[in-house]
Amino acid sequence: MERTCDGDRAGDRAAAHDPAHDGDDRAGFRILFVCTGNICRSPLAERLTVAALGSGAPITVVSAGTRALPGRPMDEGARRELVRLGGSAEGFASRPLTAEAVAHADLVLAASSEHRTTAVALHPVAAGRAFTIAEFGTLAGAVPADRVLDHRDPVRRARALLEEAGALRGLVRVDRPDIADPYGGSRRAYRAAARHIHDCLAVPVRLLTRLPA
Numbered sequence: 001m002e003r004t005c006d007g008d009r010a011g012d013r014a015a016a017h018d019p020a021h022d023g024d025d026r027a028g029f030r031i032l033f034v035c036t037g038n039i040c041r042s043p044l045a046e047r048l049t050v051a052a053l054g055s056g057a058p059i060t061v062v063s064a065g066t067r068a069l070p071g072r073p074m075d076e077g078a079r080r081e082l083v084r085l086g087g088s089a090e091g092f093a094s095r096p097l098t099a100e101a102v103a104h105a106d107l108v109l110a111a112s113s114e115h116r117t118t119a120v121a122l123h124p125v126a127a128g129r130a131f132t133i134a135e136f137g138t139l140a141g142a143v144p145a146d147r148v149l150d151h152r153d154p155v156r157r158a159r160a161l162l163e164e165a166g167a168l169r170g171l172v173r174v175d176r177p178d179i180a181d182p183y184g185g186s187r188r189a190y191r192a193a194a195r196h197i198h199d200c201l202a203v204p205v206r207l208l209t210r211l212p213a
Contacts, residue, residue: 038065
């Protein structure tokens with residue numbers, strides 16, 4: 001992933017405290033992407049991130065939908081764009097968002113502010129680790145890279161990135177916090193949504209995967 005997220009670099013410090021996520025002794029790191037039906041935007045984000053991280057990464061990436069029906073495949077327009085950008089929809093099946101999924105996620109990335117609000121309502125103490133995809137991409141772009149890249153372990157990098165991005169909330173402006181829903185739209189709409197997601201994930205993924213100097 002090469003481009004940065006659209007908009008000026010923007011953000012609110014994570015204030016919520018969740019005892020289940022205290023300390024650095026937890027194994028792995030879990031990212032949860034959220035949209036409405038879990039057939040377009042969130043699976044695009046999930047599978048693009050999985051492809052970028054590579055096999056065997058200690059970072060787990062999943063997705064869910066606030067109004068999803070379980071077991072549906074990706075929407076064909078979204079699948080087509082995913083493949084074009086180097087991801088795979090193989091084995092994907094939609095699933096509804098649950099409080100448990102939010103509670104178990106170290107980082108919640110939502111397609112829109114509305115989705116973020118819904119996710120946090122299910123597990124309020126997750127507020128400090130829940131962002132929109134575009135918001136997190138913009139905040140990550142404002143984080144001094146060395147504060148993340150100093151860590152060689154991907155999990156420690158992910159935790160450092162989350163902490164640094166959360167600290168920039170309210171200090172950096174995010175012009176376009178939401179990813180437009182392409183469902184049922186034109187091929188151009190799907191391509192625009194896929195490109196927006198791709199670009200907003202570019203900096204976070206690069207910080208998590210870049211080899212140490």
